[in-house]
Amino acid sequence: MKSAQRGRSTLNVEVTNVSPHGFWLLIGENERFVSFKDFPWFREATIAELANVELPSGHHLYWPDLDVDLAVESLDHPERYPLVSQARPNKRLKPTAAAVKEGRTAYQGRPKHRRG
Numbered sequence: 001m002k003s004a005q006r007g008r009s010t011l012n013v014e015v016t017n018v019s020p021h022g023f024w025l026l027i028g029e030n031e032r033f034v035s036f037k038d039f040p041w042f043r044e045a046t047i048a049e050l051a052n053v054e055l056p057s058g059h060h061l062y063w064p065d066l067d068v069d070l071a072v073e074s075l076d077h078p079e080r081y082p083l084v085s086q087a088r089p090n091k092r093l094k095p096t097a098a099a100v101k102e103g104r105t106a107y108q109g110r111p112k113h114r115r116g
Contacts, residue, residue, distance in 0.1 A: 013055040015047075023050055025061075027072060038078040041068060 017024045022035040023042070036043040042050060049065040056062055061070045074081040 013053050013061065015051045015053065018047055018050060025053070025075070027055065027061075032072075032075045034075060035078075039070075040083075041066065 013025060013027050015023050016026050016031065021037075022033055022039075025032050025034055034042060045063075045066055049063065052063060052065050054062045054064065059072050061072060061075075062068070071081065
């Protein structure tokens, strides 16, 4: 009895290792390191969230649990894809009168950042 020829792999992207500094992605036959320094929104993600990655096209990665989209090229050249703030630069946050009275005048939040 002869077995049928194996088909092509349907898994085009997978997380192969996670460290305190980042994680490795196998995309096709190429492995890339994703540094938490260059891609800070992955730092607090769980391993399950990191591992749930899709490759909708050959040049685009998507993590549905984290709502993060990245161009594959941004992994090779993060300097070409600077972090971009989603905050509106023309609006300054002003403390309310109650916050001033209570001494809570410092802004506590951070703007959401995306790359790619």
